[in-house]
Amino acid sequence: MRSTLILSLVSILTLNSCDSKAQKKEEVFAVEKPDSVWQKELSPMAYRVLRKAATEPPNSSKLNREYRPGTFHCGGCGAPLFDAASKFDSGSGWPSFDRPLQNAIAYSTDYDLGYARTEEHCANCGGHLGHVFADGPRETTGMRHCINGAALKFIPK
Numbered sequence: 200m201r202s203t204l205i206l207s208l209v210s211i212l213t214l215n216s217c218d219s220k221a222q223k224k225e226e227v228f229a230v231e232k233p234d235s236v237w238q239k240e241l242s243p244m245a246y247r248v249l250r251k252a253a254t255e256p257p258n259s260s261k262l263n264r265e266y267r268p269g270t271f272h273c274g275g276c277g278a279p280l281f282d283a284a285s286k287f288d289s290g291s292g293w294p295s296f297d298r299p300l301q302n303a304i305a306y307s308t309d310y311d312l313g314y315a316r317t318e319e320h321c322a323n324c325g326g327h328l329g330h331v332f333a334d335g336p337r338e339t340t341g342m343r344h345c346i347n348g349a350a351l352k353f354i355p356k
């Protein structure tokens with residue numbers, strides 16, 4: 200009887216310590232600014248996408264039809280994110296890439312549409328970019344990085 204009680208106490212204590220360890224750790228980015236500063240610096244659409252995770256209407260970005268050689272940068276902090284060579288026409292109405300530049304992107308899971316999607320954001324400033332899906336070109340990576348043009352800045356070579 201007594202040992203059972205002790206065991207229960209031990210498991211309660213263990214559970215509690217697990218709980219405190221499971222506290223959500225906020226991501227920390229190299230570029231962090233107060234929301235009011237982002238709002239001043241960005242266009243209204245770029246702010247809504249990058250900072251509020253909105254999605255631009257399909258076919259609304261002129262970058263959708265941008266196929267010159269160059270680099271797509273984060274519209275928030277300017278970090279290089281995608282090489283133009285990785286861009287392809289997915290027919291979705293959003294700029295699409297089969298791979299990002301190395302270490303440029305960080306990922307999370309969102310359930311905004313009621314099912315799990317892999318959200319992607321700039322690893323340097325945390326700005327929301329879009330989502331990644333596993334229905335990209337099979338002959339390369341098989342991945343489709345579906346990115347809001349409003350979150351990007353294109354710099355031609």
Ligand SMILES: [Zn+2]
Pocket residue numbers: 273274275276277278321322323324325326
């Ligand atoms: Zn950024």
